[in-house]
Amino acid sequence: MAEAEQKKGLEGVVIADTRLSRVQGDIGKLTYCGYDILDLAEHASFSEIVFLLWNVRLPNKVELERFKATLVDEMCLPEDELEGMYRYPVSAHPMAVLRTAVSALGLYDPAAEDNSPDANLRKAMRLTAKMPTIIAAWERIRSGKPVVxxxxxxxxxxxxxYMLKGHEPNQTEIDALNVYLVLLADHGMNASTFTARVVTSTDGDMYSAITAAIGSLKGPKHGGANEAAMRMFNEIADFGNTKEWFEREVKGKGRRIMGIGHRVYKAMDPRATVLKKHAEALCDYTQNCKLIDVALELEELALADEYFIERKLFPNVDYYSAIVLDAIGIETDMMTPLFAMSRVAGWTAHIIEQWHDNRLIRPRGTYIGPVDQVWTSIDER
Incomplete structure (x- = not known):
């Protein structure tokens, strides 16, 4: 039998039908269930987006109020879960903490192994509501502050x-974070979503699938890119001259600019366009955001350079999301957990969708190792 055509990284390979999101990278367009992300970012709350992804329609006023109330009711953590977090090493990366804490949530859910539609909706609600509390609680715990x-x-x-800082936030921060959560809630068959669907395809439970997705998101080639972008911006700020850094590191050493370029988008990432506006608004509000100037100047240098022009490399969602989260007061290593806090809406929606017509996802690999090896005894090797 001839070997199947190989697609490295599964690039261009379709693995499922979905009604949830559509990424049109050639024209820089993203839609959730047919709604343009630019309209949703301007008008929708994160709760509306969660409802949309789980139900493939927007809620009416009564449904939304009931849905928001249920989400908030689910935000508190089990007492044993919270006590367990106090025993985690404070040096642990927040994504490792989130991965562990989410996995532990399954231990306190008597319906963890129930994969019926109703049970999965309840678990989706539980996970989406409790992840913000886990993330905020960990930042308080590792800083020696009481959990809010x-x-x-x-x-x-x-x-x-509020849970992170211990006081009521201002509206500029709330609006920026809400937009961030709306923009990152889903994005086609990205690595972490694919991971969640693979686990689900084995008839695995939702906690296992979300734990695996968090592990996939952690890497710097996926969700960890916002953290890497922020470290790069700080490096450039310390260096003191963005143009000289660009000439030395990017042009001279071939270093990649974190947050510029995307596997799918060959036009401007629409999410980056929205986040850029909120980054500028936040920095104007706080009057304490030196990194926005670095980001703007670096973008201008890249977009005027032939290398980036020829390859159609533009800022992606991670580029300006790093600036937005930093302006809100999010520590750099906490940025990827906030990505997960949003994307759990999409992960759970994909898990629910996978269950509608579930089949084991089992790709093949092309064997390139040695052949016709002859066994020799241990004394002859």
């Missing part, structure tokens, strides 16, 4: 900043 419980009168974005 969520409030019933606040939504997801507002509650997260």
């Amino acid at each position: 419980e969520p409030r019933e009168d606040m939504g997801i974005a507002e509650n997260f900043i």
Whole structure:
């Protein structure tokens, strides 16, 4: 039998039908269930996006209020879960903490192994609601501060900043974080979403699938890119001259600019366009955001360079999301967990969708190792 055509990294390979999101990289367009991301970013709350992805339609007013209330009701962590987090080493990376804590959540859910539609919706609600609390609680724990419980009168974005900082956030921060959560909620068959669907295809439970997705998101070639971009911006700021850094590191050494370029987008990432505006607004508000100037100047240098022009390399969502999160006051190593806090909406939606017509995802590899080897005894080797 002839070997199947190989696609490295599964590039261009279609693995499933989906109604959730569509990425049109050639024209720089992203839609959720048919709605343009630019419209959603301007008008929708994160709760509406979660409802949209789980139900493939927008909620009416009564449904939305009920849905938001249920989300907030689910935000508190089990007491044993929180006590367990106090025993984690404070040096642990926040993504490792999130991965561990989410896995542990399954231990406190008697329906963890129930993969029925109703049970999976309940688990999706539980995971989406509790991940912001886990992330905020860990930042408080590792900083030696008391954990702040969520409030019933606040939504997801507002509650997260409140639990993180211990005081009510301003509206500029809330709006920026809400937009961030809306923009990153889903994005086609990306690596972490694919990971979640692979685990689900084995009839695995939702906690296992989300834990695996978090592990996939952690890497710097996926969700960890925002953290890498922020470290790069700080490096350039310390260097003191963006143009000289660009000439030395990028042109001279061939170094990659973190947050510029995308596997799918060959036009401007629409999410980056929206986040750029919010980054500028936040930095104007705080008057304490030196890195926005670095980001703007570096983007201008890259987009005027033949190498980037020929390859159609533009800022992606990680580029300006790093600036937005930094302006809100998010520590650099906490940025990828916030990516997960948004993307869990899409992960759970894909898991639910996978269950509608579930089949084991089992790709093949092309064998390139030695052949016709002859066994020799241990004394003859």
